[in-house]
Amino acid sequence: MTDSLENWRRTHYTKNVKPEINGEEIVLMGWVHEIRDLGGIIFVLLRDRDGLIQITAPSKKVSPELFEEIKKLKKEGVLAVRGLVQESGKAPNGVEIIPEEIKLLNESKLPLPLDTTGNTHAEIDTRLDSRFLDLRKHNVSAIFKIKSRMFHSIRNFLESRGYLEINTPKLVASATEGGTELFPITYFEREAFLGQSPQLYKQMMMGSGFDKVFEIAPIFRAEEHDTLRHLNEAISIDVETAFTDNEDAMNILEELVCKAITDVKEHCEDALKTLEVELEVPETPFKRVTYDEVIDIVNSKGVAMRHGEDLSRAAEKALGEVMDDYYFITEWPTSIKPFYVMPGFEDPEKSCAFDLMYKDLEISSGAMRVHQHDLLLEKIKKQGLNPDSFSRYLAAFEYGMPPHAGWGLGAERFTMCLTGAKNIRETVLFPRDRRRLTP
Amino acid sequence: MTDSLENWRRTHYTKNVKPEINGEEIVLMGWVHEIRDLGGIIFVLLRDRDGLIQITAPSKKVSPELFEEIKKLKKEGVLAVRGLVQESGKAPNGVEIIPEEIKLLNESKLPLPLDTTGNTHAEIDTRLDSRFLDLRKHNVSAIFKIKSRMFHSIRNFLESRGYLEINTPKLVASATEGGTELFPITYFEREAFLGQSPQLYKQMMMGSGFDKVFEIAPIFRAEEHDTLRHLNEAISIDVETAFTDNEDAMNILEELVCKAITDVKEHCEDALKTLEVELEVPETPFKRVTYDEVIDIVNSKGVAMRHGEDLSRAAEKALGEVMDDYYFITEWPTSIKPFYVMPGFEDPEKSCAFDLMYKDLEISSGAMRVHQHDLLLEKIKKQGLNPDSFSRYLAAFEYGMPPHAGWGLGAERFTMCLTGAKNIRETVLFPRDRRRLTP
Numbered sequence: 001m002t003d004s005l006e007n008w009r010r011t012h013y014t015k016n017v018k019p020e021i022n023g024e025e026i027v028l029m030g031w032v033h034e035i036r037d038l039g040g041i042i043f044v045l046l047r048d049r050d051g052l053i054q055i056t057a058p059s060k061k062v063s064p065e066l067f068e069e070i071k072k073l074k075k076e077g078v079l080a081v082r083g084l085v086q087e088s089g090k091a092p093n094g095v096e097i098i099p100e101e102i103k104l105l106n107e108s109k110l111p112l113p114l115d116t117t118g119n120t121h122a123e124i125d126t127r128l129d130s131r132f133l134d135l136r137k138h139n140v141s142a143i144f145k146i147k148s149r150m151f152h153s154i155r156n157f158l159e160s161r162g163y164l165e166i167n168t169p170k171l172v173a174s175a176t177e178g179g180t181e182l183f184p185i186t187y188f189e190r191e192a193f194l195g196q197s198p199q200l201y202k203q204m205m206m207g208s209g210f211d212k213v214f215e216i217a218p219i220f221r222a223e224e225h226d227t228l229r230h231l232n233e234a235i236s237i238d239v240e241t242a243f244t245d246n247e248d249a250m251n252i253l254e255e256l257v258c259k260a261i262t263d264v265k266e267h268c269e270d271a272l273k274t275l276e277v278e279l280e281v282p283e284t285p286f287k288r289v290t291y292d293e294v295i296d297i298v299n300s301k302g303v304a305m306r307h308g309e310d311l312s313r314a315a316e317k318a319l320g321e322v323m324d325d326y327y328f329i330t331e332w333p334t335s336i337k338p339f340y341v342m343p344g345f346e347d348p349e350k351s352c353a354f355d356l357m358y359k360d361l362e363i364s365s366g367a368m369r370v371h372q373h374d375l376l377l378e379k380i381k382k383q384g385l386n387p388d389s390f391s392r393y394l395a396a397f398e399y400g401m402p403p404h405a406g407w408g409l410g411a412e413r414f415t416m417c418l419t420g421a422k423n424i425r426e427t428v429l430f431p432r433d434r435r436r437l438t439p
Numbered sequence: 440m441t442d443s444l445e446n447w448r449r450t451h452y453t454k455n456v457k458p459e460i461n462g463e464e465i466v467l468m469g470w471v472h473e474i475r476d477l478g479g480i481i482f483v484l485l486r487d488r489d490g491l492i493q494i495t496a497p498s499k500k501v502s503p504e505l506f507e508e509i510k511k512l513k514k515e516g517v518l519a520v521r522g523l524v525q526e527s528g529k530a531p532n533g534v535e536i537i538p539e540e541i542k543l544l545n546e547s548k549l550p551l552p553l554d555t556t557g558n559t560h561a562e563i564d565t566r567l568d569s570r571f572l573d574l575r576k577h578n579v580s581a582i583f584k585i586k587s588r589m590f591h592s593i594r595n596f597l598e599s600r601g602y603l604e605i606n607t608p609k610l611v612a613s614a615t616e617g618g619t620e621l622f623p624i625t626y627f628e629r630e631a632f633l634g635q636s637p638q639l640y641k642q643m644m645m646g647s648g649f650d651k652v653f654e655i656a657p658i659f660r661a662e663e664h665d666t667l668r669h670l671n672e673a674i675s676i677d678v679e680t681a682f683t684d685n686e687d688a689m690n691i692l693e694e695l696v697c698k699a700i701t702d703v704k705e706h707c708e709d710a711l712k713t714l715e716v717e718l719e720v721p722e723t724p725f726k727r728v729t730y731d732e733v734i735d736i737v738n739s740k741g742v743a744m745r746h747g748e749d750l751s752r753a754a755e756k757a758l759g760e761v762m763d764d765y766y767f768i769t770e771w772p773t774s775i776k777p778f779y780v781m782p783g784f785e786d787p788e789k790s791c792a793f794d795l796m797y798k799d800l801e802i803s804s805g806a807m808r809v810h811q812h813d814l815l816l817e818k819i820k821k822q823g824l825n826p827d828s829f830s831r832y833l834a835a836f837e838y839g840m841p842p843h844a845g846w847g848l849g850a851e852r853f854t855m856c857l858t859g860a861k862n863i864r865e866t867v868l869f870p871r872d873r874r875r876l877t878p
Contacts, residue, residue: 029681049649078841105841106840106841108838129831130834131643133646141648164583183624188663194624204571205868207571248448395552395878402545430640437612439834
């Protein structure tokens with residue numbers, strides 16, 4: 001039998017229970033992390049979102065009924081405790097709780113399908129199958145506290161710069177980049193697709209005069225990749241700014257990255273400590289390396305790469321050995337970038353596109369965009385795409401489209417940079433990949 | 440021929456050009472809203488995101504070349520102007536710009552498919568077809584400035600209360616509520632669906648110990664509805680809190696609504712004025728009306744409604760005549776609410792579910808949830824659903840699920856309340872409905 005919550009409410013999280021409130025009566029709620037029954041005294045470690053606290057029940061100090069109740073507790077049961085804070089040099093945080101009353105709000109079946117103490121190593125698939133248990137480990141939840149804070153800092157930064165948040169549709173009639181990597185969906189009697197990027201929509205918004213927009217939303221890519229850096233559903237942080245070029249776009253991006261890192265360092269001290277991550281705020285401006293220089297670096301490391309090729313994984317790794325912080329790759333060949341990327345003004349073969357890298361990981365792609373209707377139409381045709389599929393998009397370029405630039409930053413990849421996670425699945429609560437659709 | 444942006448950058452938005460900066464040289468960028476050529480003097484109204492400003496070009500004061508350039512301007516061309524601020528009692532904001540140099544950054548085809556001055560009435564479908572032009576009207580963009588601010592205030596409020604932002608998958612293997620209203624998708628060789636609600640995921644997160652979570656993300660519903668209040672893709676503001684009940688959930692919801700209204704009033708003064716909306720911060724606690732009382736009110740207005748029925752549109756309207764602000768409907772019959780809703784503790788036929796209404800519009804649904812595994816299983820079976828489809832969800836209830844409660848607030852419906860929009864499509868940049876999948 002379990003108890004009802006009734007009028008009990010948590011008064012403190014464990015992390016806020018400090019020697020300063022010695023003697024206060026408080027209510028804590030959480031999970032039974034560990035129990036040590038020494039006969040005349042029982043120690044219960046109670047775990048909540050932010051920490052652990054010791055509940056100390058000496059048979060001499062608590063009523064016999066309560067002592068029996070505590071004796072019966074089992075691991076991972078949901079427990080509410082009303083008790084007194086007592087300073088204690090021996091207890092983990094310098095405080096322990098002497099219980100006066102408890103409620104067992106729910107029980108847990110045993111054994112658990114996954115160890116929640118983190119003492120037993122488990123494969124990522126086992127962990128993801130029981131993700132709700134996996135997330136009880138503080139070194140797992142730490143990643144998501146950081147990710148949550150990252151979103152918060154990014155939005156605050158963009159808001160302070162006058163950016164408006166927009167929501168663009170995820171159900172779309174045609175492909176963004178003509179890609180084959182779309183999930184088809186049945187939309188009533190029609191075929192539709194899941195948006196792989198808000199690219200065309202944020203550009204149309206530039207034609208609306210909204211000027212500075214951002215969107216943080218899911219994107220869907222039917223890529224067959226099965227790597228530590230790809231997902232089929234991810235969160236993209238998209239920014240687009242009118243009356244700016246690629247240099248402005250890089251400036252705002254590097255400023256945003258630094259702001260987010262500064263803010264996470266300040267607000268997620270515990271989570272970073274749990275993960276043993278020491279974040280450094282990078283210096284600005286970030287290094288700029290041209291695509292041609294990248295080829296030289298990669299080749300010098302003995303990895304083959306020819307002009308006109310994208311970076312292979314081996315090339316990224318070779319590059320990451322030399323470049324060990326955040327940096328931009330600029331002057332990408334126009335030929336290997338999407339149709340909406342502006343060709344360079346001096347040399348049209350060198351585009352106004354850039355990638356933001358962290359060591360060997362690409363975390364953002366951006367560019368100044370083509371804003372001239374005729375050039376855009378020509379480039380769509382040149383890439384073998386059907387302009388009819390882009391008619392609504394192209395229309396926006398006929399009636400006063402300003403010059404504009406922007407980028408998309410992968411939220412999960414950036415979270416990897418902030419948390420040191422090596423597998424992108426570590427940064428998603430319920431990841432979706434080629435093989436995984438549950439939970 | 441159009442000009443390049445080069446090193447020109449906007450120094451001011453029109454709304455920041457005030458008599459106090461009389462004599463300053465500034466750079467403005469925007470669209471040609473109107474031109475009046477009086478022969479010896481040309482007036483150009485320049486429009487940007489936040490306003491309009493008059494550019495005054497007297498032939499005696501500007502160079503002949505510049506005068507010719509200005510003479511050739513056409514409506515909705517993209518214009519950058521470098522010029523001097525001049526106080527002027529006659530100009531709309533008490534200031535005008537005497538141009539020194541201009542750049543025509545892009546042209547607009549004429550005639551426009553949609554009037555951007557707002558003088559000509561256009562049907563919603565015509566407007567949505569050319570949404571990028573429609574959004575140039577300040578009374579249309581005002582809605583989205585308010586929506587953007589609403590999201591910002593809601594997130595800030597939740598963050599200040601210790602809520603963590605989460606992202607749950609939109610690609611799901613099975614139905615949330617067993618619903619028939621799901622869009623099917625082809626996920627590699629499998630069938631999957633688009634999430635109609637993060638309900639099951641945010642509940643699983645309660646089992647993870649995250650305690651207080653929120654998500655603001657798209658939801659997808661394959662409803663055939665074609666009304667002024669339904670969309671097939673919408674944004675849901677979802678909140679879930681462990682160790683709380685429905686009363687706590689209502690409290691946090693009404694506080695959030697008041698905070699958002701207060702904040703929008705403070706930060707969106709211009710947008711609200713443009714829309715001629717006078718927002719009032721409602722008093723808390725919001726009125727609570729039980730389901731049984733609702734039946735009486737509805738019947739008293741001559742609209743038929745029997746116990747065990749959901750509110751028909753006619754019933755909502757009848758209710759809205761009596762209740763003219765925000766209010767909760769409580770004590771819904773357990774029988775007409777989803778399986779995850781907690782039955783009442785005193786009378787299990789009366790559930791712990793609530794709806795938040797604004798006049799005749801339902802804007803949020805919430806409840807204390809069932810946290811007991813066996814009761815949940817029983818309720819899933821009772822609703823004729825297959826427990827096997829819910830195995831991953833049910834597992835989370837076997838290993839220590841705390842009591843919890845939460846709600847989902849429709850972002851677009853709440854935006855209707857904030858902006859006075861009568862058609863939900865007005866509150867979405869690119870709406871998706873039964874008939875519309877573009878742009």
